[in-house]
Amino acid sequence: MPPTDPQLQAKRHTLAHLLAAAVLEFHPDAKPTIGPAIDNGFYYDFEFSKPITEADLKDIEKKMRQLLPKWSAMSGKEVTVDEARTAFGTNKYKSELIDEIITKKEPITLYSADTFTDLCRGGHSDNPSKEIAPDSFRLTHLAGAYWRGNEKNTQLTRIYGLAFNTKKELDAYEVMMKEAEKRDHRKLGKELDIFDFDDDVGPGLPLWLPNGAAIIEELEKLAKETEFKGNYERVRTPHLAKESMYLTSGHLPYYEGSMFPPMEYEGGKYYLKSMNCPHHHKIFAARPKSYRDLPLRLAEYGTVYRHEKSGELFGLMRVRSMQMNDAHIYCTEEQFADEFRAVNEMYLHYFKIFGIDKYIMRFSTHDPKRLGDKYVNEPELWKKTEDMVRNVLVESKIPFIEIPNEAAFYGPKIDVQVWSAIGREFTLATNQVDFAQTRRFELEYVDKDGTRKTPLCIHRAPLGTHERFIGFLIEHYAGNLPLWLSPVQIKVIPIGDAHIEAAQKIHSTLRNSMIRSDIDLSNDGFGKKVRNAKNARIPYFIIIGDKDIAAGKVTLESRDHGQIGQMNSEEVVKKVEEEIRERK
Amino acid sequence: MPPTDPQLQAKRHTLAHLLAAAVLEFHPDAKPTIGPAIDNGFYYDFEFSKPITEADLKDIEKKMRQLLPKWSAMSGKEVTVDEARTAFGTNKYKSELIDEIITKKEPITLYSADTFTDLCRGGHSDNPSKEIAPDSFRLTHLAGAYWRGNEKNTQLTRIYGLAFNTKKELDAYEVMMKEAEKRDHRKLGKELDIFDFDDDVGPGLPLWLPNGAAIIEELEKLAKETEFKGNYERVRTPHLAKESMYLTSGHLPYYEGSMFPPMEYEGGKYYLKSMNCPHHHKIFAARPKSYRDLPLRLAEYGTVYRHEKSGELFGLMRVRSMQMNDAHIYCTEEQFADEFRAVNEMYLHYFKIFGIDKYIMRFSTHDPKRLGDKYVNEPELWKKTEDMVRNVLVESKIPFIEIPNEAAFYGPKIDVQVWSAIGREFTLATNQVDFAQTRRFELEYVDKDGTRKTPLCIHRAPLGTHERFIGFLIEHYAGNLPLWLSPVQIKVIPIGDAHIEAAQKIHSTLRNSMIRSDIDLSNDGFGKKVRNAKNARIPYFIIIGDKDIAAGKVTLESRDHGQIGQMNSEEVVKKVEEEIRERK
Secondary structure, three states: OOOOOHHHHHHHHHHHHHHHHHHHHHOOOOEEOOOOEEOOEEEEEEEOOOOOOHHHHHHHHHHHHHHHHHOOOOEEEEEOHHHHHHHHOOOHHHHHHHHHHHHOOOOEEEEEEOOEEEEOOOOOOOOHHHHOOOOOEEEEEEEEEEHHHOOOOOEEEEEEEEEOOOHHHHHHHHHHHHHHHHOOHHHHHHHOOOEEOOOOOOOOOOEEOHHHHHHHHHHHHHHHHHHHHOOOEEOEOOOEEEHHHHHHHOHHHHOHHHOOOOEEEOOEEEEEOOOOHHHHHHHHHOOOOEHHHOOEEEEEEEEEEOOOOHHHOEOOOEOOEEEEEEEEEEEOHHHHHHHHHHHHHHHHHHHHHOOOOOEEEEEEOOOHHHEOOOEOOOHHHHHHHHHHHHHHHHHOOOOEEEEOOOOEOOEOEEEEEEEOOOOOEEEEEEEEEEOOHHHHOOOOEEOOOOOEEOOEEEEEOOOOEHHHHHHHHHHHOOOOOOHHHOOOOEEEEEOOHHHHHHHHHHHHHHHHOOOOEEEOOOOOOHHHHHHHHHHOOOOEEEEEOHHHHHHOOEEEEEOOOEEEEEEOHHHHHHHHHHHHHHOO | OOOOOHHHHHHHHHHHHHHHHHHHHHOOOOEEOOOOEEOOEEEEEEEOOOOOOHHHHHHHHHHHHHHHHHOOOOEEEEEOHHHHHHHHOOOHHHHHHHHHHHHOOOOEEEEEEOOEEEEOOOOOOOOHHHHOOOOOEEEEEEEEEEHHHOOOOOEEEEEEEEEOOOHHHHHHHHHHHHHHHHOOHHHHHHHOOOEEOOOOOOOOOOEEOHHHHHHHHHHHHHHHHHHHHOOOEEOEOOOEEEHHHHHHHOHHHHOHHHOOOOEEEOOEEEEEOOOOHHHHHHHHHOOOOEHHHOOEEEEEEEEEEOOOOHHHOEOOOEOOEEEEEEEEEEEOHHHHHHHHHHHHHHHHHHHHHOOOOOEEEEEEOOOHHHEOOOEOOOHHHHHHHHHHHHHHHHHOOOOEEEEOOOOEOOEOEEEEEEEOOOOOEEEEEEEEEEOOHHHHOOOOEEOOOOOEEOOEEEEEOOOOEHHHHHHHHHHHOOOOOOHHHOOOOEEEEEOOHHHHHHHHHHHHHHHHOOOOEEEOOOOOOHHHHHHHHHHOOOOEEEEEOHHHHHHOOEEEEEOOOEEEEEEOHHHHHHHHHHHHHHOO
């Protein structure tokens, strides 16, 4: 969810009404149902007496522009049940909505502009004709939608529209979406042999092909190096555990719907892990701890398994197996601010490496009125940790927005939103404070004064899951992964058979330096070899022909910078090694 | 299983008879049941009318030595059922054994030496008094054992004895076992914080503590580097798959008893993987393959889950979750010998790194008479691959023994046995040829001539599982892991408070070079700090006191070589880095 501009949302909501008005001009017997604002515009669901097609959208859109100047005011009024029923006559959908409002004992309000009136809670532009630019919206497509989202109900026709503040914004959005389509991680993931799915393995369970695994290995190497320097310690835990552990953690029963079903084993139940925390808590508990052991930062690339409805699975973005570099930082209250700051610095470090310029942290806090109900009843700890988190965010000058009453049950939470190179938004990672789990697991340390205390725990996963992050990176880089992340880093291309020996020599020199070199020994012509290397988006390729052999050199070309020139093999290795090391 | 010396086994078998004879001298009413030779000696199970204790073993052993000179011949003869029944009178156990022989229509044979006669199939020393050295055996302990291993039957008393060719061998074995006890991986694993088990996670599912995970990471790094140089490609696959995949592979139903029970999910069954091969076959199949793609070497550190009876779980040696670096090499028949040779060379490379001087490969081949029944019916492929394997083994001068009729269903197999530094034997790894699975999965490549062919597949896992290999390494090194494998590589110890700053400086210099340095900032006295570092078997420690600070240096000490002397920090980093890189 983006930090929404309420005025823009009001315009979008207004446009949904305007859409309904325009539709009724052509189809007086159509039954409007509901029409909300959405992230990039609006939609409205109708029951039509005869089907419409996408070709009709042009006329409807034109009609909206014709009507708009007349919508100089939009106002609402509370009405009686009878007045409401009269206003919508035989429209059974509106009638059902009215019944619902009555049940909830809420006021019934109607909103009107020009000659069009709709049942609505409000939130529109006051003067649509002035506020909404006629070229700032566009109808895009039709879709089927069941009334109330229930497949047992009538199928309605949904008309979608895009809407922004200006034509410029609308155009930019359309350009971005067209670019996003070209960069679609499912399409590029297939073309670049990164991952695949197999019916016999199961939906939502990606098989990572060698190219994908190479990216994963590099991401893990980066995280392990970074965390080693941050004094994290790595652990390894199994992918399952007994029911009793998940009863302690509360995953059972509260999270059961998101877990895979149990295995009946040795008279009990075993569950696949959907999170790594309980296993890490067990590792914390495996040895007695003193204040000197804190902060203890346990990290693991664990694969977790979560149930997602098959209809909601989507490429790498929504999967059932997730490899994540989960870490849990156990610390005292005094250590908390420093640890939290270090975690944020790690985020920024990663953003820099991946060229993520735009990001925001959504800081979700508790609501004091819901303590003991929606939130664990620790008013002081809530206040203290939220204050600390807020201070660190302010001090670090990290852009953030604070969202009250959206914290996790056990502590304040930060969701990290980033924007890809083409401006599309992704939720990548979360960062949570936890003062309940450590208590449930009875984790303790002996403090300086000999008393036993419960540590705080920070859950963090700056790179999210491999699945989502690599999906993001594919779009972000349009498949042109930087050298250090590229599955094949350099392709050696002999022009003809006479150059194969020299090509093999440099290829093996590169591989001995742990550079992922590949050699093209196919019978393809030279032009095709180069095209293949380019299509595979390999960052460097080396061409070897007569001139190169005469000079005792090779010719280096770059995917991003074109021809670089002749070099000897030591120079190539040095250049490439340095670029890899610096993760440029 | 060791390559057994048949004469030694005959002696052990003879000693079981001698034990029974000695027991009957003291307890004429004891009922001998069965008494076989075992790996390190022999045992015999008796029904006693009143219990005996371990204190009695001394007298029985003495009696065996007294009887031995009279056992100058041992011979067998076939007898009638009546003669057999008469020989054992009211001994219902022998009576049951006789019934069984009758049912199987086998000859009934009795073996006698001096005055003692037993029902037996044979396989003894011809002249025990001459062949068996009186000081080459020893009775060790008693144990309860159910008749025929069935807990519904009478519990018998088992007397165990050790037996070797000479007293020297016997003594050496006892020294080894005492040493093995000191080096017990369960004991050291706990002391050195390497792993732990938790009841809520489940038996046989180790939690790897930071020290254990550090060892794992290093082993993986070694394997990944080695395999990169061997042109392996890494993949990642989920830990579960649908029933249909395991029906194709034949794991279901043939291997079901060794798998975890299924999860009922989305109207079907999902199973945890007990092997990585089927997933790798799916990766092979994910893209069309030509002869140019072969050999294709797919490697993965996959965690597999196998059911083991809870009574058979044993530390890290017998577990239910196994992390193994499985690789599958898909190749043509022409490529097979080279690929197999390269796999063997990788084994030898690893043996050298880990100082494994004694090893043997058990080469299990098929039996032509069992083709189509016990073995897949491909007589030519069996002959061809077995010949190739044998040739490679002979050429490479690798010690091996060939064992007919013990191959896997789908191809010849090699089990690798290694001996730890104290001479104890471990089965670490297997290496299998497979010409059935690739067919079951319909894996194909297009050959040069355009025809579709099925590749051969080599399964290999030279380092076995992390669990078993690390268990082996703990014993092998008695916990004194080499520098590169040590969880903490260097411990920095300031003598007093005045030296903390300098200590922290070198500690952070070391960590910035990715060396696993730790610093002791406890309030313990200097002596205790050093003792703690030594007990933790840390390979190096740095001591910093006044003299060091005055000299701008630190004092380096080695676990294995004592004091090394004063050095500046660059020298320490260089020395340690080099040793780590060389995996000395």
